[in-house]
Amino acid sequence: MQLTLTSPVVQSYIVYSAVLALKLLFMSALTAATRLTKGIYANPEDAKTLGGKVKYDDARIERIRRAHLNDLENIPAFWVLAALYVTTGPVAAWATLLFRIFTLGRIIHTVVYAIIPLPQPARGLAFGIPMLTLFYMGSQVILYYITLSNPVLQSYIVYSAMLALKLLFLSSLTSLTRLAKGVFANPEDAKTFGGKVKYDDASVERIRRAHLNDLENIPAFWVLGALYVTTGPYELFATFLFRIFTLSRIMHTLVYAIYPLPQPARRIAYRTSLLILCYMGVQVTIYYATAM
Template identity: 35%
Template sequence: MAATSLFVMENKVFSAYLFYCALILLKLLIMSPITITYRMLTNSFMNIEDTRAPVLGTRDPDKQKRALVPNESVNRVRRAHQNDIESIVPFTILGMLYVAIKPDFATAEFVFKVFAGARIAHTPIYILGVPQPARFVAFLVGFAVNMYMAMQVIMASKPELNMSVFSLENAAFVSLLKYGSVVLVKLVAMSPITIMYRKIHKSVASEEDAKMAQPNDYERQKKLMAKNTEVERARSAHLNDLENIVPFFLTAMLYITIKPDASTADLLFKIFAGSRILHTIVYLGKVPQPSRALCFLGGISVNCYMLFQIMNAVFL
């Protein structure tokens, strides 16, 4: 197969990669609604405005206070989500490189299936608290797949990449560069914003930071290390960005490969960028619900639409 035809639908290896990659990215996106569901079921929320939301909220100050207490079931779902991010992101990148070395189709499809199955199994095992080593085995299988692909790519003499759709002649790719840069700048800016919030509210993340700020005062060090709700709000906004912007980039790169209509792609990227910028403003500004939920839905809807288009292109 010529190098120019590696990243096209006619290449069965790439087609299989697209499907299983879209499947696990969809699974990754679903983790956010699962977390929301657990919060509702356990009446455990991260922010005061969530406790006052219509229907599920309350005006009782004592109930609001109890609803802000961390819940282990919710934290377990969030840790499962974080583990997905740490495993799925490397897979999508390594998978693209693996396709470039022209592996055997049966082997490649098996590798992609095993990884997808391992990650899908990992989540219910984690959330339901199935005894070890079940979760470790599910994690290890996915890790082994990533290591296998990485070693295959390293041992290949000359991986060949087709970058034809990823050029400035492709209007859809140009749109991704433009709006992708906007959301990346916004994502990077969350770190200095969090630092600024820490300075304003006199809250540090670790013992060494407290010792540096108050070298000889243990009591003040303890106060500095206490969690601050405003700082945690900024950190939550940052985490929410990571949970949505990383899948967006991976999904958008796959979406570009199916050669979508340029104007449609441009609109999707604009909607995503706008929804993520608004999400942070609404989050940090403590704007009442459902404003933040609507911003979140705008972004996740774009990601889901692109993923379904990718899977549709594979089979139709």
């Protein structure tokens, strides 16, 4: 479909994307302001300059940082999935409602988590409802594009949506593992669900590390893959690269977080995806080198 900046769906996406970007910046500022107020810093030079102390486990600051990390795990997925969802030609009023629900949910999540902590299920609802909108948009994107012919752009869209859904799956897996083991990062969760506060559970930390590895690699695919599409690559080869990258990220999670296997299983899965990113990045650089 043809999209223009005058389209109500496009304008709605732009507005709520900007609001969410500002929200991310607010969380960074809130962390810094809280450090200043409490005189607690992560770096010796800050403590010396501003007259405080170095401390890494202040409960208030760590709560804000966890809320910020939760935003970083979900908002970029919205930017990608919602942008792709817009290309499917949704009804403007329905799409705008989804964007509003997601944005409002993320704002409420921060309020009840980092600013005025409330007992569960306040945060659970604020987290779960926006996530459902992402799963819905992601599934609609895949269903829309997977049935069409498969040129490079459509292939990129399908695999980008799959990778965004994979990121959301790992967020859910972390929460489910905490519930199953009764191990939580926040006192209100432990009180509500009958567990204990623990920050170093081996299973939870393994999943969180796998999730972080995805956050370090999948956004790079979204950017490099999109730029690579603009170079006019051979359709079958580009689709092959997107498929291998997606499969390698899925395998990485399987052998790291779900069914841990000895090396080199995880290393192979990681390096395969990394080589594909490097290849696409080099091709983009070579293609546009005249602009340097």
